[in-house]
Amino acid sequence: MPKLNIVSAINLALDREMEKNERVVIIGEDVGREGGVFRVTDGLQGKYGPERVIDTPLSEGGIAGTALGLAVGGLIPVAEIQFEGFMYLALDQIANQMARYRSRSRGQYPINLVLRLPWGGGIRAPEHHSDSPEAVLANTPGITVVQPSNPYDAKGLMTAALRYGDPVIYCEPKRIYRAIKAEVPDEDYEVPIGKAAAVREGTDMTIVAWGAMVREALRAAEELAADGVSAEVIDLRTISPMDSDTIISSAKKTGRLLVTHEAPKTGGIGAEIAARVYEEAFTSLLAPVERVTGYDAVMPLFKLEDYYLPNAKKIIAGARKILNY
C-alpha cells in the first residue's frame, strides 16, 4: 500500500472520483496549472483537462456562488478557497445560500458540493492564513463541516463528501499537510461523515480534538501515560453535525473530558461539546470539562503564534487540572 501524506491523499481521492464520475469538476484560484498553492490538485488539470479543473477569477464569493449553480446544473463541484481567512468573502454564499437551498426549495434543490479550505495555524504565514473559524460554520444549519487529521481519513472523508448530497466544507489542516505519512488504500472506501473515532483508548480521561490538534492530543496522551494516566483521544473528524454519542459514552467511561481547538475559546466548538456532555453525562463527571483553546484575541503574526496555539504542554496542564480536581 502506498504511503501518502494528507496532500497526496486528498489528491488521490479527487483523482479516483473524477475517474469514476465525470460530473466531478474542480474550480478555484490557481487549482489548474499551478495545482493549487498547496499542490492538492497537482496534476489533475493535466489529466482531466481545463474543462474539469478550472482556474477562476480571484473571487471567493464568485467561486462559492457559482459552485452552488454548478451543483444545481448537475455537476459535483469541488471548490477551493485558498485560505480559511478568505472564507468570509464567501460567507453570504455559504451561510445564506448553500446552507439554505435544500430547505428553501423543500428538497427540490439539494446542493451536492465540496468546499475545500486550508485551515489553521502553525505555518508562519501572514495575517488571515492561520485562523480556525469552524464555529462560524457549525452555527450555520445546513452546512456539514469535516476536518481530517491523517492521510487515511483525508481520502475517506473526501470520497464521502463528494457523495454526500449536501454542501460539505472540507477543512484541511495545513500545518500537518505533509507532516504525517501513512498507508492509504488506492481502492474505494469512505470514512463516514458524522462519526468520530477513538484514536487512542483510555480510562482516566478523554481528550477531544480534530485536525492538527489530534497530533498534539496524542503527544499529550503519550506523556500522560508515562505518569500512569490513561487518556482516551477522540478525533472528532466531523465537526458538524457532531457525533455526540461517541463523546458522551467516552465521558461516561472516563469521567473527565478535555477539548482542545485552535479557535478562540468563546463560542468555540469546545463550548458546544461541554454543553452536550453536561446534558447527557453530568452525573458521570468527576471534574468540570476543560477547554484548551486559542484565546479570545486576534491570532497574532507568527512571532507569537506558538504562544497562541494549544500544544501538548498546554493540554497536559489542562489535564492535570481535571485530574487533580
Place this chain on the structure above:
Amino acid sequence: MLFDRFDPLKGEKLEIMDKDGRVNEELRPDLSDERIKELYVRMSVMRLADRTALNLQREGRMGTYAPVYGQEASQASAAFLESGDWLVPSYRESGALLMRGVPLSGIYRYWMGDERGLIGIKDLRVLPVEVVVGSQPLHAVGVSWAMKLRGIKSIAAVYFGDGATSEGSFHEAMNFAGVFGTPTVFVCQNNQFAISVPRRVQTRSKSIAQKANAYGFKGIQIYGNDIMAVYAAMKEAMSDAREGRGPRLIEMLTYRFGPHTTADDPAKYRDASELEKNKPFDPLIRLRLYLSSLGMWSEEEEYEIMDAAKTEVEKAVAEAESAPKPSPSDIFHNTWKREHTYLKRQESELLALLQETDGGASHA
C-alpha cells in the same frame, strides 16, 4: 487633459518615456531631472531591499514575503502623494511604503511576523497592510469620503492588483466612489498575474481602466514601468480628486518579474521566455539610459548608488533583527479597547504555564 486624451475604450495607453529612455517631449511632465535622478536612486534602494527580503525569507529569517520586483516605477507613485493624503496599501506595497517614508526596518519587522513593525504608519497617513485581496478599496473610499464630508482637501490613493478587480468589493468600492464622488485615486498595478492566473482569466474587458466608465468616472491605462507616465497620471488624478472632479482609476501596466510570494515558483506556471520578453521593459533600465544621456549616470556612479543602498538596507536588516521579541502578553492587549476579564484570565493561565514549565524560553 490626459484622462480625456487617452481613452481606454479606444485602447489608448499613456507612455512618455519608452524602454530605451527616449522621452515624448510633447507629453513631458514637470518633473525635473534632479527629481528623476532622486527617484532612480530610491527605486534602486527599493529593488535591493526587495531582493534582500527574498533572501532573508530563503534563509528562514523572514516569513512569506510578496516582492515588488519589476513594479518599482508603479510603486514609486506613492512618492507623489501630499503629506495629508492617505495611502491604502495591499500586501505587495513594500516599495510604496518605502517611498512614503515608512522605515524599511519596520517593513522588514512586519514581514518577520511582528505587527509592531508598522507602528508609526498613522503619522504618515498609511493604513495597515491589507492581506485580503480587494478589501481595502472600500476603506480608501471611506477615508476619502470622510475628507470630503469634513471639507478637508486630502485624497486617498488605494493600491491593488489585477486580481483584486475580480472581487465583489472592488465593484462596491468603485460604485460608492462614483455615487458619492469621493476623492479616491484607484491605483491598479496590473502585473499580469494573480499568483498563477493570468490577467485574461480575471476579466474579458480589454482593459481594467475602462471599468471606470461603467461607474461614471474616468480611467486611464498607462505604462506602469514609465516613471514619467506614472507621475503625470498620478498628478492629474490627484488634482481632479482633490478639486472635487471625482474619483479616478489608473491602470498601471507592469510585469511581476518575481514570484507571487516566497511561497510559489513561477517556473511552474509561466514560460521563461515570457519573462525574458518583459525584461527589457524594466523600469530601472530606461531611467539609466535616460540619465546617462544627460551625463547624470555612469557605471561608476552606479557602484556608489548601490554601495549606499547596501548600507541602508543592511542597517534596516540589523535594526529589524535586533528589535526585542514581542512578549506573549502582546497577544492579549491589542484586540479590545476595554479590559476583557475572561481574556485576562486566559493571559494569566498562559503566563503561569510559561513560568512553570521553562520560563517560556523554549516554549515558542
